Amino acid sequence: MSVSYGNIAAVQGLSLRVQPGEIVTLIGSNGAGKSTTLRTISGLLKPRAGTVKFEGRKINGMAGHDIVKIGICHSPEGRRIFQRMTVSENLDLGAFLRKDHEQIAADRENVLTLFPVLRERLQQKAGTMSGGEQQMLAVARALLGNPKLLLLDEPSMGLAPVYVDVIFDTIEKIRDQGVTVLVVEQNALAALRIADYAYVLESGRLAL
Template sequence: MSVDSAPAGARIERGAGRDVILELKNLSVSYGNIKAVQNLDLTVHAGEIVTLIGSNGAGKSTTLRTISGLLKPKTGEVIYKGKKINGIPGHDVVKLGICQSPEGRKIFQRMTVSENLDLGAFTRNDTAKIAQDRERVLELFPRLRERINQKAGTMSGGEQQMLAVARALLGDPTLLLLDEPSMGLAPVLVDLIFETIETIRDQGVTVLLVEQNALAALEIADYAYVLESGRLNLEGPAEALLDDDSVAAAYLGG
C-alpha cells in the first residue's frame, strides 16, 4: 500500500509532464525454488531519483540485476521506454541506455582508472562524445583525475566507488542503476556520493537507487519503494516516507 494508506493497488499521482521511463509489471524472480522477488510493480519517471529500500535479502539487488538483463524473470515484464526488454542480453540492455554500478563495485583491480573508464564505454563508437563524457565524469570525481594512471585496486574504498559510478556513466545512460553506492564508506564520503547522485540527476540522468542507508536515500529521492521479503510493502513520495512512523521504526532507527 502507499504511505497515505490508499486502498491496495492504488497509486499516488506523480511525474506530471514526465514520461514513464521504466515499468516493472507483476515481476517475479526466483533462484531455483527460492522466490527472491514476488509480484513487484514499480514505475520510474524521467528525471526522477527513485529509491528501493529494504533489509538484506529483500530482493533489491535482484530487481536491479533483472532490469539489467543479468537475470530472467519467472513472470512479469520489464518495460523500458514503452518496450518490453525481458530476455535481452545485458550488453544489449546497456546499448539501450540502462547502465548499472553494481553492489561491491566490481572494478577491474589490476587495471588503471583510465582503463576501467575505457571499459565503461565498450558498447559505444561515438569517439568525440565519449571524450566529452569522460571529461564530465572526471569533473564529477576530481580524485579520479588525480589517480588516472593508478591501479584501481590500490585505491581506497571511496575512490573505488567513485570509479564504479563513473564507469557506469561512461556507458551514456538514460537510466542509471546504483546498487548500494554507500556500502562500507566513511560518513563524509557517503555525503559526497549522495551529493553527486543529485548532480547526476540534475545533468539529465534518471536514477534508480538501491540502498540500505534508507535515511540518506530518502533525503535525495523523489519517490520510494520499500521491499520486504521480495514483496512491495510500502510506496510513496520519499518525503512522506521520511515522516512515516513504520518506516522510521523499521529502517531509520527511530
C-alpha cells in the same frame, strides 16, 4: 514481476515505475530482493513472471549488452572494478560499446569533473585506491556507458561518512544532467534525502 533462483522465490509480485528525470530509491532489509530487482532490469537475470519495460519496450529476455546499448547502465553492489587495471583503463571499459568518440571524450571529462579525485588517480591501479574512491570509479564507469537510466546498487556500502555525502551529492548532480537514477540502498536516511520518492521492499512485499 517475480524472480526465482531455482525453486527459491527472490522477488514476488513486484511492481514499480520510474519516470524520466527522477531519483527513485528502493530500500529494504537484506534478502528482500533489492539487488535481484536491479539485476533483472539490467538483463543479468530473467523474471519467472511479469514484464520489464523501458521506454514502452519490453526488455526482459534481451542480452545484457543490448540493454546497455538502449541506455540502461548498472553499477553493481561491491563496486566490481578491475583492480589490476588503472583508473583510466577502467573508465575506458565503461564506454566499450560506444562508437561516438568525440562524445565519449566529453563524457569522460564530465565524470572527471564530477569526481575530481579520479583525475588525480588516472594512472593508479584501481585496487590501490580507498573504498570511497573505488565507488566513485564504479559510478563513473557506469556513466561512461551514456545511460538514460542509471542503476546503483548500495553505493554507500562500507564507506566513511564523508564519502557517503560525496556519493549522494553527486547522484543529485547526475540527475540534474538528465540521467534518471534507480538506487538500491540500506542507508535509508541518505537515500531519502535525495530521492523523489521511495519503494520499501520487505520479504517480497512492496509499498510506496
